[in-house]
Amino acid sequence: MTATLQLALVLLAMGFSQGKQHNYLDQVDQLDAEAEIELSAGPSKFGSLWPLPQKVEISGVSFKLAGVSFKITDAKQSSAGQSCSLLQDAYRRYYDYLFAGAKRQEPGKGRQRLGGPAGLSELQVLITSPDSGCDGYPSVKSDESYELKVDQPYAVLKAPTVWGALHGLETFSQLVYEDEYGAKSINSTTISDFPRFAHRGILLDSSRHFLPIKVILANLETMAMNKFNVFHWHIVDDQSFPYMSRTFPQLSQQGAYHPYTHVYTPADVKMVIEFGRLRGIRVVPEFDTPGHTQSWGKGQPDLLTPCYSGSKPSGSFGPVNPILNTTYEFMTWFFKEISTVFPDAYVHLGGDEVDFSCWKSNPDIQKFMAEQGFGQDYSKLESFYIQKLLDIVATTQKGYMIWQEVFDNGVKLKADTVVNVWINNAANNELGKVTAAGFPTILSAPWYLDYISYGQDWQRYYKVEPLSFNGTEAQKKLVIGGEACLWGEYVDATNLTPRLWPRASAVAERLWSAKDVTDVNDAYNRLSVHRCRMVERGIPAQPLFSSYCPHEYKGI
């Protein structure tokens, strides 16, 4: 039996049954206009690699890996060695994924050492750049490339920085499979890999529902399995303010769903950031203003605009009050704190969906509008506020990301401001405009994963081409990536993880792999096995279609 055939059989054994679908589909009210492709199941020549590396050569020669003796080691010339706890931690993590349950033994002790002529006993990791990045944080400029050569006597993973090495370790783990006797095997392979886009994010929303830290960490872990590198933490919103501020503790004391059980303490936030860092993931917090701030108002008097009903305050409140000095004093202190708590070079400032009706009702605001000569154009007032906010945040040495409305309203932006395109009906047009104005941009619009529908919607996410808009090469270079967004109206700890995975995996491959990786059928075959791997690693990633995993999820 050839090694290639072995691989094929193993993949087959992992189970693809694409039987006829119940044809009661007729009765679905809301079928996709765009029909999903009929997929034929079978092993991909790329095994279960996900996202697909830029260059892959897998030979038919296979080696066995022995859990008792296999080692991941630092190459002698590596610029990051034993002292790099980020790497040592990753070695342990991937050893565990590779040999879950198997007990490591010192060679010579007890059982005979496997390996021998057809065994692979070691993966050497070589960081080549003098600045390995080990003790720092990943950034949009990080070099995430790596090269992986699996051959005897040992495999070598070479990367300029630890960030590339982390991706390479994941790739290595994806190359390992079980032969028909359950022996861990890997084929002789050469991979050269780097991401197509630098910013590959997941947005989670911890305001509409509080997400326990355990859930956030599990999803960071899963992000790493999919080579995502940005956690866009939409941490607060109208519904609740779970961020515990040292400067303004009343914000969560009054604004969280519960001041003790439904908050993120400074220690929690630190843990999320460090857990992400160890996996090459940036944590970009979003503090969205001036809209989406109802929960802020509970613990910060006078921050929000009092709405009027006729000539009297109605008792309800609108967006942040843009006409008071106290507002800007608050923002100065608040974002000073944020800039120290979150190490990333960027903070997301929101700026979307500002409702003008409350501002319009308030006589003080009306007077201010007149004084400023804004007429009845409340978007000018919005810009006035945002302009001042951006100036405040600029003093903290942070870059900022904003939702597209801020750009649309003509606010003056720093050149490195990242514009987040989210409105789906004219996203290509918007990408054209934003990049024509010279701003870097990230695309979220086609990837609102909170919108669920019957069937294999991952295919729709997969088929998006972020650079299909009309624009010059220079414009296209400004599209630095995209984000899959899982807004929180209908998700919490009970259903977030299976709803996000593997649907977000489709976005992961689109943002990482080469532009021409568009074979949905091949993607289905790799993704099916990739999702079973996530399940085997304890993540309840939901199924793509009728089939099974060798090891089903153990929870309920």
Added chain:
Amino acid sequence: MTATLQLALVLLAMGFSQGKQHNYLDQVDQLDAEAEIELSAGPSKFGSLWPLPQKVEISGVSFKLAGVSFKITDAKQSSAGQSCSLLQDAYRRYYDYLFAGAKRQEPGKGRQRLGGPAGLSELQVLITSPDSGCDGYPSVKSDESYELKVDQPYAVLKAPTVWGALHGLETFSQLVYEDEYGAKSINSTTISDFPRFAHRGILLDSSRHFLPIKVILANLETMAMNKFNVFHWHIVDDQSFPYMSRTFPQLSQQGAYHPYTHVYTPADVKMVIEFGRLRGIRVVPEFDTPGHTQSWGKGQPDLLTPCYSGSKPSGSFGPVNPILNTTYEFMTWFFKEISTVFPDAYVHLGGDEVDFSCWKSNPDIQKFMAEQGFGQDYSKLESFYIQKLLDIVATTQKGYMIWQEVFDNGVKLKADTVVNVWINNAANNELGKVTAAGFPTILSAPWYLDYISYGQDWQRYYKVEPLSFNGTEAQKKLVIGGEACLWGEYVDATNLTPRLWPRASAVAERLWSAKDVTDVNDAYNRLSVHRCRMVERGIPAQPLFSSYCPHEYKGI
């Protein structure tokens, strides 16, 4: 503070925040034509009762329950006492739900006994019928009614049979809440309750994905929390045959996804049945033929029709071969086994979606059609098969349920055959026809919960009125209930439970509560707390909308 106010505060504290919804809803491609009702959140005067009992009176007087001393006991006159392990088991279960974590102590030992003038120390359970049902199985004719009186010195739950008592225990547990000091409290209450429909089912599909026993049991447990009483186990289908038959072990040996890890052993099946019985739930297995049988063919040669391509067999197979005597011999032995393994009075025989193309291609079938004088009407061949199958099953003393096509095709049916209406575009018409012909029927059509969509689709399920079709009172009496169906194409252990609950809870109330219980707003308020109760009991029931539970789900 009055007791009623206390209750209100507690419910408020359980958290309803219905903030403004992100209005990016514009960009959802597939919005419901029928807009969902805007709901206002707040406590219901019926607390968190779900499904709502037929008659409820809750007074403002509250009592405290002390975990250390509270007892659920058999009333002296009860026809089912200490020897009824079903009840004793239920007492333990509900004690645990009521006082999770609290340690029971003998009165007098250690801490002071709570209770006293404002305490409730006991729930007495009184089974009034000489035949309590304790050692039997529930049936469609079981009396599920109960009366519950919560008052001092003790509460009394009175029911003709244990089946009603089980529902009453659930209701009692739903009346208990925590006051602001965390003390378990219950208000003086009088309830008289019975189900509107006798058959209240959940269909789960263990063929398209294998469902580990743990998942099935967790959902039976949740069914009991929602007063469902039928588990319609769609156990095999085209994709896999996980049922391990003693008579034909090759069926699962060859037809399961995996012959050891993805099968239900006789012991597993027994466990499911007993777990269900202890919760008043019938287990009705479905063995669907002649279509949906691809997996049967793997372990039973000649069972399926060989399809032809021109004049030669193509190598693929169609529905069960209806022209061979061996087919009927097989079915005789197979259903003889099924009739002994599954104690319920009914077995579901499927009969839906028979594809005629393979039969048409086969020359032997063509010849048989001619001999029988069926012309080109293959539905006559289908009826020929089903007729013989029904005769076989009738000899096992089982009643049968069938999907509506069997009725539509004019197959002669026993008078007690239950017709399962599932095609949604003319369900009312079908209900009219089936009941006009005098057959009992259950409605599944509007409750295909595998069809997911963005938003609060539970409201759509909730608004269904099963008796809205045109028909006489006698016809309407023939509608014995309904089922929520969660077909398995896109669900397995990773996502089944949150996808089913609380969406199926909407169906539960429709099938249990009085016809005029249609206030969606009140339902929202009760269901929100009911879903948090399911979460607290360890079930990952997903959220209805932005909000929180005091105790969020502990898993991922």
